[in-house]
Amino acid sequence: MINSHPRGTNMQRICGTFLVLVLISGSTAFAAGEGPNVTAVACPMVNSSGEAVLARSGADGTIHLVFSLRKEPYYARSTDGGKTWSQPVAIVDRDSQKPGLEFDVWDMAVGKGGRVHVALGTNAWKLKLPQNEWGYFYASLAPGVKAFSKVRNINNKPSEGFSLAADEKGNVTATWMADKLYANISRDEGKTFASYVEIDASYNPCNCCTTSSTYAADGRVGILYREETDNERDMYLVLWDQSKNKSSRSRVSTTPWNINACPMTYYTVNPTKEGFVAAWPTKKSIYFARMGKQGELLSPAEIKTPGNPGMRSGIVALPSPSGSTLVAWKKENRLGWQLYDEKGEPAGEPGSAKSEGKGVAAVVDQSGNFILIR
Numbered sequence: 001m002i003n004s005h006p007r008g009t010n011m012q013r014i015c016g017t018f019l020v021l022v023l024i025s026g027s028t029a030f031a032a033g034e035g036p037n038v039t040a041v042a043c044p045m046v047n048s049s050g051e052a053v054l055a056r057s058g059a060d061g062t063i064h065l066v067f068s069l070r071k072e073p074y075y076a077r078s079t080d081g082g083k084t085w086s087q088p089v090a091i092v093d094r095d096s097q098k099p100g101l102e103f104d105v106w107d108m109a110v111g112k113g114g115r116v117h118v119a120l121g122t123n124a125w126k127l128k129l130p131q132n133e134w135g136y137f138y139a140s141l142a143p144g145v146k147a148f149s150k151v152r153n154i155n156n157k158p159s160e161g162f163s164l165a166a167d168e169k170g171n172v173t174a175t176w177m178a179d180k181l182y183a184n185i186s187r188d189e190g191k192t193f194a195s196y197v198e199i200d201a202s203y204n205p206c207n208c209c210t211t212s213s214t215y216a217a218d219g220r221v222g223i224l225y226r227e228e229t230d231n232e233r234d235m236y237l238v239l240w241d242q243s244k245n246k247s248s249r250s251r252v253s254t255t256p257w258n259i260n261a262c263p264m265t266y267y268t269v270n271p272t273k274e275g276f277v278a279a280w281p282t283k284k285s286i287y288f289a290r291m292g293k294q295g296e297l298l299s300p301a302e303i304k305t306p307g308n309p310g311m312r313s314g315i316v317a318l319p320s321p322s323g324s325t326l327v328a329w330k331k332e333n334r335l336g337w338q339l340y341d342e343k344g345e346p347a348g349e350p351g352s353a354k355s356e357g358k359g360v361a362a363v364v365d366q367s368g369n370f371i372l373i374r
Contacts, residue, residue: 036320037369038339040353041082043361045069051357052373054314058110059168061366065373066091066105066118068357073105075116075141075148082371089147091118091139096151100127103137103151106210111166116141117190119162119174120151134158136176140190154184154193161205165213165221166190173221173242175213177205181225185242199240200247204229208262212269216276216293219243224252224269224278233257235280237269237295250295254302255282264312272319274298279317279327281309288317288327290344305329305338306350314360320368328372330360335374337362 043052044067053066053073063078065085074088092103100123107119120137136155139148154174161177172186174193181203184193205211206226213223216239223238235253240246257263267280272290275298279288286307290298309315310331318326323342328335335355339347355374362372 036322036324036326036339038326038337038351038372039081039369040335040351040372040374043067043355043373044076044085044088045074049356050074051359052355052361053105053357053359054108055361055363055371055373056108056110056116057363057365058114060114062114063363063365063371063373064108064110064116065361066108066359067361067373068105068359071102073103073118073120075118081365082373089141091120091148091151093139093148093150101129106162107164107212109164109166109172111172112168112170112189114143115166115189116148117164117166117172118148119164121160121162125158131158132156136162136174136184138174138190138193155182155196157196160207161210161225163211163213163223165215167215167219171215173213173215175199175211175221175223177207177211177225179205179207181205181211181223181238183221183240197245199223199238200249203227203236203238203249206233206262208264210266212267212278214269214271214276216271218293222269222271222276222295224267224280226263226265226267226280228262231258231260233259233263233282235267235278235282237276237278237291239295248295250291250297252278252289252291252295252297252302253280253282253287254297255285255287255304257282265309266312266314268316270318273321277317277319277325279305279315279329281307281315284308286315286327286329288325288340290319290325300344303340303344307331307336307338310358313358316360316362318362318364318370320364320370322368324368326362326364326370328360328362330355330358333357335360335372337372339370 269278307329328337
C-alpha cells in the first residue's frame, strides 16, 4: 500500500463548493419545506483523485464518509451537510500495511455513541497468502478518538460479501458468505466477536455478489442477499432473531433472472418506519421495493427504476421520514439517481453527475433531505 497521509490538508477549501439539485414533478418543486431536496456535494480530496465509497448518517446528523485515495481507504466526517469535511483519517493502521497488500472497504455502520465500524477485504488471495488471511477484516473508530483500531481478521476463512449492522445497544453483526451465509456477532461494540455461525443451512447465496444488513427496530437483523439455487438469481430478505437463533426469509424480487453464472452484483437494504427498503439489479435494470416488518412486499411491490448498473458497482435505496425514497447507482464513473414519492411514483426527472469509482455514498439528513457525495 502507499504510505500517503495528507496531513494538514485544507478540507474546507476542497469541499466548499456544492450543487443543490431541486427535483420537479409536474408543477411541484420539491424544495425545503415542501418535500425532500437532493444535494450533491464533492468528495474530500476530489482534486487528488478521492473516490467516495459509502456514507452513513449518525444519530446526531453527522455524515460519516469512507473514500478511497490512491487505493487506500480513508474516513472523514461532516457536521454541516457536506459543505466542509474533517481532516482525513487512514482506516488501515501502518502495521497492517504490507507490500502489495490492498484493503477495500465493503461496508460501514454507525453504532452506539457514534462509534464507526468498518468491514474490509483484501487482495490476499491474489498474493497467494495463507488462506486464513483471505477473510473478513474489521476496524472501528471510537467517539473522540483520532485513529481507527488496529485492523483484525474476525473469521480467518476465505470469504467475501462482507456487510455490517450496528445498533445503539452496542451490538454489531458482521455478515459474510463462503458458499453459505454466516455471521460473527459482537455484544460489546466490536471489541470482541464470537465465533462465526451459519444463519440457515438452506440458504444458498450467490458467492460473488454480496450481502447487505441492518438492525430493525425490534432488534432483528435484516439481511439482503441473492440466491443461486437452480440458477434462479432471486433476491431475498432474511429476518434473523439472534436471541432465539431463528430466521425466516421472503423473496423480494419478482422479475425472474435465470443465469448460469454469478452476476457479481451489489445491493443494499435500509430500515424504514414500516419495515425496510431495498434496491438491487436484475438483468440490465435496477429495481427497488419497500417491505413490511415481516419482510412482505408493500404496494406496488417491485419498482423498476431508470438505473442501469455496472458490474460490482454501488446501488443505494434511502428512505426519508416523509415516505419518499431516493434510489442511486453508479456506472462508468457517473452517479445517477431517481427520487420516488410515498406511493412509489417518480418525483421529477432522473439526475446524474460525474463521480469517479464504483461506490455510491448517500445519506438522509435530519430534515429528511438527501445528500449524495460525488
